[in-house]
Amino acid sequence: MTDRLDRQIAFLSEADKLKSVLRASRLHDNSRFENSAEHSWHIMLFALVLADQAGPGVRIDRVLRMLLLHDTVEIDAGDNPIHGTVDQAAVEAAEQAAADRLFGLLPADQEAAFRALWEEFEAGESADAVFAKSIDRVQTPLANLANGGGSWTEYDVSFEQLEARVGRPVRRGAPALWDWLTPRLRAFFDT
Amino acid sequence: MTDRLDRQIAFLSEADKLKSVLRASRLHDNSRFENSAEHSWHIMLFALVLADQAGPGVRIDRVLRMLLLHDTVEIDAGDNPIHGTVDQAAVEAAEQAAADRLFGLLPADQEAAFRALWEEFEAGESADAVFAKSIDRVQTPLANLANGGGSWTEYDVSFEQLEARVGRPVRRGAPALWDWLTPRLRAFFDT
Numbered sequence: 001m002t003d004r005l006d007r008q009i010a011f012l013s014e015a016d017k018l019k020s021v022l023r024a025s026r027l028h029d030n031s032r033f034e035n036s037a038e039h040s041w042h043i044m045l046f047a048l049v050l051a052d053q054a055g056p057g058v059r060i061d062r063v064l065r066m067l068l069l070h071d072t073v074e075i076d077a078g079d080n081p082i083h084g085t086v087d088q089a090a091v092e093a094a095e096q097a098a099a100d101r102l103f104g105l106l107p108a109d110q111e112a113a114f115r116a117l118w119e120e121f122e123a124g125e126s127a128d129a130v131f132a133k134s135i136d137r138v139q140t141p142l143a144n145l146a147n148g149g150g151s152w153t154e155y156d157v158s159f160e161q162l163e164a165r166v167g168r169p170v171r172r173g174a175p176a177l178w179d180w181l182t183p184r185l186r187a188f189f190d191t
Numbered sequence: 192m193t194d195r196l197d198r199q200i201a202f203l204s205e206a207d208k209l210k211s212v213l214r215a216s217r218l219h220d221n222s223r224f225e226n227s228a229e230h231s232w233h234i235m236l237f238a239l240v241l242a243d244q245a246g247p248g249v250r251i252d253r254v255l256r257m258l259l260l261h262d263t264v265e266i267d268a269g270d271n272p273i274h275g276t277v278d279q280a281a282v283e284a285a286e287q288a289a290a291d292r293l294f295g296l297l298p299a300d301q302e303a304a305f306r307a308l309w310e311e312f313e314a315g316e317s318a319d320a321v322f323a324k325s326i327d328r329v330q331t332p333l334a335n336l337a338n339g340g341g342s343w344t345e346y347d348v349s350f351e352q353l354e355a356r357v358g359r360p361v362r363r364g365a366p367a368l369w370d371w372l373t374p375r376l377r378a379f380f381d382t
Contacts, residue, residue, distance in 0.1 A: 002371070004243075005367065005368075005371050008240045008241060009333065009371070011240060012233075012236060012237055012240055012241075012330075012333070013219060013333060013337060015233065015236055016218060016219040016220075016233065016334065016337075017219075017220075018229075018232075019218055019225065019229045019233075020218065020220070020222065027207060027210055027211065028204060028207040028208075029207075029208075029211070031211065034210065035229060037228075037229035037232045037233065038209075038210045038226060038228035038229040038232065040232045041209075041228045041229065041231045041232035041235075041259070042203075042206065042207065042210075042228065044232075044235070044259050045203060045206055045259060045260075046203055048256060048259060049199045049202060049203055049297070049301065050199060050203075052195075061252035061255070061256075064252070064255055064256070064259070065239060065252075065255070068232070068235050068236060068239060068255070069236075106240070110240065139203075142200065142203070142204060143207065146204060146207075176196065177196075180193070180196050180200070
């Protein structure tokens, strides 16, 4: 049991580093960049509050676990802004190596379970992953609307690019959320 | 539905402010104070990883929801360091007013459900709340050990005070965690 606890606490201590991984998005009050740990908390709150937007078969408690874990690989691999230009194959290789190392800190049963949940999120095919990904995408537009542009301004994003990169996954998992956002986004991008 | 979504998104936007509520604890690397949003994410990860420490009848998914919500009242009421001296009645009144306002942003059904879950956590009597409170308490000692003292140094805390303020709730919900910590804490406080 002690070896098990040692491993679990080694993982939990390492996880503290996610609080120092900065995203391209900023807080609603524009005071600073958001980090991936507080982002993860916020989107779990989104998933719980907006659970009635989930499609048939979605299990919110599984979605919460998925979102709790979804960014831990960024401790090694960093955050890759959706509007940035990246070598997708290199990012995926870095994230797989990060998952090997980080989940590998855990006891084997938890390593397997967490890895499987993260892979399911990444694949974005199951009902739970589709909803989790829509929720993950919907938070930053709200922040950018609140703080006057945020990562859209920084990356010179057009409404059409936003539709393709963010609208598509949000509509796939939670269409009413994109309908709610669209007039607000149009008002921002039209001015 | 639109009014419902309006209310839900008003709550989620207001929740962003939890990222600016600073705690007395510091990150493991000692770089800055921790905020209550990233703390909430971290202890949810603790609860998931350390679920095998939970007593009979504990439902981890309920514990996760409880921990997701447990600090939102700090947006209005602020964080009250466990080693600080506070007027407990004043803190409770401020937190109740905060819960009125913040959960009151939500649709009535969610307001009632979230408020009930938060009150259950605060009461600390149900099996889920006892475990949630032990998990909430166990993260900061690990951070303080990592960063060389943190809030213990700042508040001039003795091992006996720590035993009473932190050890008691941790032992109540997850005794093996306190057993694991004790020799490490003694080594710190004895030097």
